[in-house]
Amino acid sequence: MLLSSLASSIANIGLPTLAQAFSASFQSVQWVVLAYLLAITSLIVSVGRLGDLLGRRRLMLAGILVFTLASALCGLAPTLWLLIAARALQGLGAAIMMALTMALIGETVTKEKTGSAMGLLGTLSAIGTALGPTLGGVLIAGPGWRAIFLINLPLGLLALILAARHLPADRPVAQAERMRFDHLGTLLLALALTAYALAMTLGRGSFGLLNAALLVAAALGVGLFLRVESTAASPLIRLAMFRDSPLGASFVMSALVMTVMMATLVVGPFYLSTALGLDAARVGLAMSSGPIVSALTGVPAGRSVDRFGAPRMSITGLGIMAAGALILPVLPMSLGVLGYIAPLIVLTAGYALFQAANNTAVMADVRPDRRGVVSGLLNLSRNLGLITGASVMGSVFAFGAATTDISSAHPEAVAVGMHATFAVAAMLIVIALAIAIASQVLAPRLVTAKAGHEQGPSAG
Template identity: 65%
Template sequence: MTIPLRPTTSDVAPIAAAPVRGALASLSLALLLSSLGTSIANVGLPVLAQAFSASFQQVQWVVIAYLLAMTALIVSAGRLGDLIGRRRLLMAGILLFTAASALCGLAPALWVLIAARMLQGLGAAVMMALAIAMVGEAVPEERTGRAMGLLGTMSAIGTALGPSLGGVLIALAGWRAIFLVTVPLGLIAFLLARHCLRDGERSSPASRQRFDLAGTLLLALVLVAYALAMTIGRGSFGMLQVGLLAAAATGTGAFLLAEARVKSPLFRPVMLRDPVLAPSLAINLCVATVMMTTLVVGPFYLSRGLGLDTAMTGAVMSIGPLISTVSGVLAGRIVDRLGAGNMVMAGLAAMAAGALALCALPGLAGYIAGIAVLTPGYQLFQAANNTMVMTGVAAGQRGVISGMLGLSRNLGLITGASVMGAIFAAALGGADAAAAAPDAIAAGMRLTFAVAAGLIIAAIAIAGVARFAGARRADAAGEM
């Protein structure tokens, strides 16, 4: 059985004469907002605990609720966009995110804030899934790489900007400002989407299919179980976490069996046999895990291991986002010029070198050198991988494939924060990272990034095997 990942001529609609810059601005802002929502609330947890007279375990659900909703529904959001129209659903997602942001900022009680954050996460799932899916309708195919590079830059900026922007807003205007600041940005994104994005995204076959509600619910339960196992223990694993992981594994099997039998599934398991898609999802997860490791371990190493004060730590941590801002669009241009497949390998090679540098090179200069190699490698990989996966995807599959890319990234971020954080904590011998000796912090840093380098090397191996298998298939097809 074949899968319609790549289009026939009738699937591909011509690029409309909509303003490309306005379309890209709309998609970029949507991705920026969804990423900003992931990181901006973390810095406000102590203030929220005080404002609502709540424990840390209670206020952490402000972060977890957003992450759970976005992760659990991102694939379903992409699929629904394929069925009812991506422009229409993206506009609805932006409005939902904006309204939920306003509700967060006006919340009179903690439970209202948590519920609003879940709605905000649902809007973010729609924006994250459909922003990448709509690149094919916003720009010509030969400019896909630079568009993906721009979106990658905006995603990185949103994730990295959250803590610093949140801290400034809380100091100036209180905790409500960290949510209200996204309201005007959301309205701008909506207006840009309304005026600059084009209609007619659906392919005819997809428009006649029904939405797989049962599959959506089952997949959501699986992803919620995994995300809870990775987040509520904060790096420690007990019987609850083991039970949640077992439930996630069992649910995954049940989901794949159910999807193989449904007439109009959320996605067909046979899609994972695609020689481009499955390896790209696995590699994307590994890469996101490593990038989250820099955000989890880096602050402890700089402050406790190297003895930098808070201002200097923040300045050094900003180097990565600054490099991302400069290198994202450039990476996209390189992908357009030299080809996505080659640049996936080049980006992974640079990331491996950066992770090894963070593991082996001591001191502040070694840390900066590692980040200076790792970050542009990540941007190059992300632009190339997204381009390779999304180029030529059939019109009726763009949303769900983009959602799967977003899901693999989110799962990688969750895994990096929990598993890699646990590895770092284990390397400290049970000591509290906030009070551990500098030598212990440095040893934990080396071990954690040795594991990170191993993950990237494994990703390179996956990419190499996939390219070899793809070449053999092409040769076999040519001989027939």
């Protein structure tokens, strides 16, 4: 989890250097980040399912190896497009690590300690995110840009050794079951997710005909995928599991929450620099408060989930997030930068609690043979929230500021854009909170109805 998040955040800071090194435009260099993101988004559900079929330990070791070798290829790439191809391969390895790390929790810890384990994963993910810009800056200033990729070699080898020594052995899987991989469903889902991700990321904030066409293609792809899954003998995703459990609600809530968290990353730098007049160094310090809080609160949040239960802590986390989103655009007007950091801390602490609770609720009762694909879906909902947040919340910010060029907007306009963005963010959190409360009310009824249905024929 640490490796995949570090590889994501460390590359962003190197984009200006890469543009100079390869004499390329920003639009071209941006694919170093997009290739990694697209590979994870399009493949994470499929590799989770492969882990269920082939064995999670075996596939995890392969994923770490792919990630490490791809990191070496990134560091040695002589051209920009070979670097981009190597980043896509690195994204494949990262998708395997992200999906199976969460799935393996159910095989390595007891159910009573699942919350603490999920909290620890959240802490390590936040550490990787926070460490990336700082470590990347040091490496670029010292050995050069290639070091931001080569640093993964010793870390990857260490992860490989630890995984080989400590991960539990794979359960036996019948050969007939291994052969029942849903190739058509996998292809359709990957194409649909790729089309959606490209629609949300191409154009750098502008939405044109190409974006609209990609969205239409994504919608058609999802429709075809659902049709194929409803008739497949061994589907990639069993649609029936969404009818008998609150899984769908958990995935929707995860996407909404990540959309809001992405808004802080998109809007924050512009607001801090333009409206509050901070220089780049102070902007970085203010922005780092979020990942630091997430890292510090992950484990305590997980323990709270184990003690008080995932449903209650999920609602509590969302309530804290709603409070943070409501006061975030208000306090800086009177308290300056401290008025920004304090609500960001509240928002991030609520996010850490929600994430630990939601992940625990999803993974604690999943059948062992479905943990990989469900973990992949959970990670997918997170990624889709990030992608949507970067595009949609950025557009809301620009619309609120009444400008297409945020970098040259007046401080008052940026402040208005900030208010509009977090009004929408608070609304999204309230929707997630309503879903959480509704799912808790409906869940016992679903269980009762299911039990009655199963006992009915025998009673008759």
